[in-house]
Amino acid sequence: LVKIEEERRKSYEFSRQSNDGLHSLMSRGFDYMALIHSKTSDRNLIRRALRTLESEQKISMEFEISNDPTRVMSFGFIESVHLTFLHFTDKIDSQQALIDSLQAQVDLNIPKSTVEQYAQTDQISVELLLKDMIKLEEEMINEN
Incomplete structure (x- = not known):
């Protein structure tokens, strides 16, 4: 830069x-x-x-x-x-649309910081996002 x-x-x-x-x-x-x-x-x-x-x-x-x-x-x-x-x-826009779609479809409270981290680092993939969502779900279950 x-x-x-x-x-x-x-x-x-x-x-x-x-x-x-x-x-x-x-x-x-x-x-x-x-x-x-x-x-x-x-x-x-x-x-x-x-x-x-x-x-x-x-x-x-x-x-x-x-x-x-x-x-x-x-x-x-x-x-x-x-x-x-x-x-x-265009690629970033489509990845953001995917994230938005996944957030709407999954009944989990995904922290905005997690989504922003993926968007900024260009590491967005369905697999990675789903793994993080599963991890968050497990943490929420363990907390309860």
Whole structure:
């Protein structure tokens, strides 16, 4: 994360001194990358940022007049990173939906911290969640 922040600052300074749409797009890409890594960002904020990046990328491409292969490849790379972030965001959303569904189906009081831990560490799987739920149920039975 330190490296992302360093590159974000460098690209911001560089883009301020340039009218080049590619430089600005790269700077915004680093901003959104830092946002994704932030512990305070929620899924909706990240999705809005990714949509904004997509719009900025399309606008930058509309005004791109150079056919330089390196520039074309740079725009392609930025688009690929954007699509990768979208893929992972969709994956996290589907995993959260699974957790929500399991919580609704199981008649156990699953601590919110357990669900949040899985969501933050990307260790979500039905098997792991069910094992934890069984463990919690056993603990509740033993307490009674």
